[in-house]
Amino acid sequence: QSALTQPRSVSGSPGQSVTISCTGTSSDVGAYNYVSWYQQHPGKAPKVVIYDVSKRPSGVPDRFSGSKSGNTASLTISGLQAEDEADYYCCSYAGYYILAVFGGGTKLTVL
């Protein structure tokens, strides 16, 4: 199973919005509404910010939102803040034998 495709980096100024894409196939992202997004700060474990395509765990600001169209999922962060600077990974369920396939990761820089 190939990794999901993400842009290697995105950037934005404080207060702006950025969108990170995650492209898979009809066997993973396109087949299931089980896409999650993880935020990872340096030296820390990944933390979920979006699950089931568009649901936010309690405690995650509503500046974070998720969506999906076809084989591509997206994470949008609005009102960028300095603490949003991190690596972001998408992850999709891909069936009985492939519980999770991850994206290559996107480094978000807040200018």
Add this chain to the structure above:
Amino acid sequence: QITLKESGPTLVKPTQTLTLTCTFSGFSLSTSGVGVGWIRQPPGKAPEWLAVVYWDDDKRYSQALKTRLTITKDTSKNQVVLTMTNMDPVDTATYYCAHRRAWLFDPWGQGILVTVSS
């Protein structure tokens, strides 16, 4: 509050077998639908799912690594153990265990960096 913590060797030699233990609290592995999984992340790279064990002892493995992996649970001790045979320098990574609910790994443990080197 759910917490998980990985333990085991931080340095192994090529061809050796790695044994990692995940000790958790805040949930029970006898609860329907619950699982514990292992994910690894090589330095500077993306995470890679390795294995999951569920409350009913159902076990799933990465197809790419299934011949080298074994996952077991000890419900009474709140522990899950992962073994990986024939370690190679390319297996150098931070190994995480995580709570599995529905289709999600959440939360993750702090991770343990395992280096494979002679």
